[in-house]
Amino acid sequence: MTELKFARPTPVRPLPEEATPVVSLKGLTKRFGTVVANDAITLDIYPGRIxxxxxxxxxxxxxxxxxxxxxxxxxxxxxxVNGQPVRFTSSKDAIAAGIGxxxxxxxxxxxxxxxxxxxxxxxxxFFINPKEMEKRVGELATRYSLDIDPGAYISDLSMGERQLVEILKLLYRESRILIFDEPTAVLTPDETARLFDALWNMTEQGKSIIFISHKLEEVIALADEIAILRRGRIEGELDPTTIESKADLASRMVGKEVLLEVDRQPAEIGELVLExxxxxxxxxxxxxxxxxxxEVVALVGVAGNGQKNLVEAVTGLIKPPLDTVFIMGQPWRKFFDExxxxxxxxxxxxxxxxxxxxxxxxxxxxxLLTTRKGFAKGWLLDKKRAARDTVDLIEKFDIRPGRIHALAWQLSGGNLQKAVLARELYREPKFIVAEQPTQGLDVSATEEVWTRLLEARGLAGVLLVTGDLNEALQLADRIAVIYRGQILGVLDTADPETIxxxxxxxxxLVE
Known part of the structure; x- marks a missing residue:
């Protein structure tokens, strides 16, 4: 797949010798019980740089x-902050200091x-009337080319559109130091390019940007400086101009060679699992x-074009019209009954x-959320066996921090995703609906998820819903493109014209 190119307005500039950091982290350590999440972190953030x-x-x-x-x-x-020690007791304190x-x-x-x-x-x-509120936010969205209706309710938005709202909240505060944690995870390539233009514009105004992402091509294109964090410690900082390729950056990040692709061998095609x-x-x-x-069939499209509706209709979250959805040969209602x-x-x-x-x-x-019946003995639940199996899954999928009693919210986004994948594949499914399965995962974890989904084809068919076109091309046998609730085409990935x-x-745009 041809990678998305970003039109950076100016080349990466070396840091001036006289530059003074706007924010400095000095030996920050954070523990959760016996787990050391951050170990003596020291890092400087400079104005006008990403x-x-x-x-x-x-x-x-x-x-x-x-x-x-x-x-x-x-x-x-x-x-x-600006050379003065600060102590934040809440996010309000950080916001007051210009950090969002x-x-x-x-x-x-x-x-x-x-x-x-x-x-x-x-x-x-909330002393502003609704029309004035929508006008202000609409103008802000237009200024940064973020396509969102200021009058829409959050409950009606896709995950990609919700991400745009979070970005608008940050822009409205006019923070001097802006932290973006995986901001492009649910954005299309065009939306990502517009966001990058906005970030570059903000640095021209002297704002500092901290950008967290697993998309290496974005990091290479966007950043002025790259800091590597490994096992809670800063391993070093890199100049983007010295990086030879995505694979080079990936190996520096994880400390080993990463291929950034999977070997998708043809699988034997069997019976229909979804119609x-x-x-x-x-x-x-x-x-x-x-x-x-x-087979893997990928459903791709700009966020908000009906992917969510189709997934909910297939997975039982909403009831589809009669005789329109058949799963493993059974009508929708009969399948979920049995x-x-x-x-x-x-x-x-x-x-x-x-x-x-x-x-x-x-x-x-x-x-146990989706496997409870597998551990039930009459009215009793065998939680000891569930705990043993959880330990095995943690080890098999490398879920960190590696404790079965860790709460879901305490896991990083990528580790939580691996826990969900481990649980669902444990069920040995015959039909898998995987919605953004590698969103927020690092490169090595992404490769692992891709490999496991391809392995699952031996027993199952996979409907892959993704906003990552490279992922669709790596995994899918066919790609269905959805636009405004319609599938405009189903393309064979073996066809060189598909890209x-x-x-x-x-x-x-239809021919």
Missing amino acids: KALLGENGAGKSTMMSMLAGRYKPDEGHIE MVYQHFMLVDSMTVAQNVLLGQEGG VKSLTGLGLVDIDLEVRKG STWNRSMCYIPEDRLGLATLPNQNLVDNL GKIGPLMAG
Whole structure:
């Protein structure tokens, strides 16, 4: 696949010798019980520059930034702003010091509009009438080319659109130090390019950007400086101009060679596991789609074009029109009436913390969410066996910090995603719906997930819903492109012309 190119307005500039950091982290250490998430972190942030922060899942990136943003208090060390030590007791203190952060897990009120969420907590925000609120937020969105309706309710938005709201909240505060934690994870290539233009514009105004991402091509294109975090410690800093390739950067990050691709061998195609026939309604128009055992079918499109609706109709979250969805040869209603806990259908949701897991429950209880019947003996639940199996899954999938009693919310986004994947593949499904399965995962973990999904084809068919076109091309046998609730084309990835057709179809351009 041809990689997305970003038109950087100016070359990477060397740091002036006389430059003074706007923020300095001095020996920051943070522990969670016996786990040391950050170990004596020392890092400088300079005005007018973009510092990318790279590290594997569980390396401590989000914990470190959460201390800078006032969400966590360091156990040791301190933070300096403009050379003066500061002590943040809450995110309000950090905001007052000019530091703002967009988190991986969105902090939005579903029952409020986009504009209300952006102004929530701002001084005098709710003394402004709704039209004026929407005007202000609309102007802000237009200024940064972020396509979002300020009057829309959060509950009606896709995950990609919710990400844009979080970014707007940060822009509205006019913070001097802006922290972006995986901001492009659910954005299309065009949206990513527009975001990068906005970030470069902000640095021209003297703002400091901290950019956390697992997308190495973005880091190389965007950053002025790259800091590597490994096992809670800063391993070093790199000049982007010295990096030879994505593979070179990946190996420096994880300390070993990373291939950044998988060997997808043809699998034996079997019976239908999903058949969608002329599905109209629920925001969808005349959808026809088939998935067979032994194949991966990817559904791609700009966020908000009906992917969510189709996934919910297939997975049982909403009821589709009669005789439009058939799973493993059975009509939708009959399938869900008779479905078993294993060797059936599994769902890996995009919303890993809200829908896929219980945030305040440990990994054993989260394993039991969808496998409970497999550990039941009459009225009794064999939690000892569930705990043993959880230990095995933690080791097999390298889920950190590696404790079965860790709560879901305590895991990094990537490790939580691996826990969900481990649980669902444990069920030996015959049909897998995988929605953004590698979102927020580092390169080595992404390769592992890709490999496991391809291995699962021996027993299952896979419907892969992804915003990552490279992922779709690496894994899928066929790619279905959805636009405004319609599938405009189903393309064979073996066809060399497929790559050139995907972009126009995502934009609604049909030959």
